[in-house]
Amino acid sequence: MSDNTNTNTNATDADTDAAVDIDVDVDTPDKYATAPRSPEELTSDSPFTLPGFFAALDEGRLLAAACEDCGTRLVPPRPACYDCGSRNLKIERQPETGTVISYTEVRTPPPALADRAPYTIAIVELDSGARLTGRVTVPYADTEIDMPVSLSIRAPEEDERAMALEHELEWPIHEFEPA
Ligand SMILES: [Zn+2]
Numbered sequence: 001m002s003d004n005t006n007t008n009t010n011a012t013d014a015d016t017d018a019a020v021d022i023d024v025d026v027d028t029p030d031k032y033a034t035a036p037r038s039p040e041e042l043t044s045d046s047p048f049t050l051p052g053f054f055a056a057l058d059e060g061r062l063l064a065a066a067c068e069d070c071g072t073r074l075v076p077p078r079p080a081c082y083d084c085g086s087r088n089l090k091i092e093r094q095p096e097t098g099t100v101i102s103y104t105e106v107r108t109p110p111p112a113l114a115d116r117a118p119y120t121i122a123i124v125e126l127d128s129g130a131r132l133t134g135r136v137t138v139p140y141a142d143t144e145i146d147m148p149v150s151l152s153i154r155a156p157e158e159d160e161r162a163m164a165l166e167h168e169l170e171w172p173i174h175e176f177e178p179a
Pocket residue numbers: 067068069070071072081082083084085086
């Protein structure tokens with residue numbers, strides 16, 4: 001019953017994994033490029049918020065906050081470094097390629113995603129050193145440590161929308177596919 005081949009015959013919309021437009025304006029406006037220092041500076045379109053992060057992701061840009069003091073990259077961006085506490089952070093576009101450093105199989109997903117089980121999730125270290133967790137598009141048996149992967153971004157499907165909160169409904173889904 002699982003659908004590991006990604007040929008979802010129930011799909012009604014024409015979203016495709018290949019629809020990522022990477023030819024977008026990569027310039028982040030200066031006012032949003034560094035970590036906000038006060039609540040007034042932290043508006044919802046800032047990439048330091050989840051709505052701002054997902055809006056950029058929807059345009060094909062995976063953003064991190066890079067700590068200028070210790071080098072840690074935070075995905076999604078946070079206003080303060082969770083490694084050293086610094087607020088000296090800058091938004092940095094991340095590469096879309098990396099390698100699997102850990103993975104597991106989900107057999108008991110949230111009920112809305114039951115038809116997808118079992119599926120694979122992995123922690124991927126991007127070529128920048130940032131780490132990101134996400135689903136892998138191939139079965140557990142076809143995944144391995146150090147496997148090169150690339151990030152794909154797509155619109156959420158019906159079952160994924162079913163488990164999203166209202167403000168998350170349009171947030172894109174990211175997945176890793178073997179590179
Ligand atoms: Zn730091």
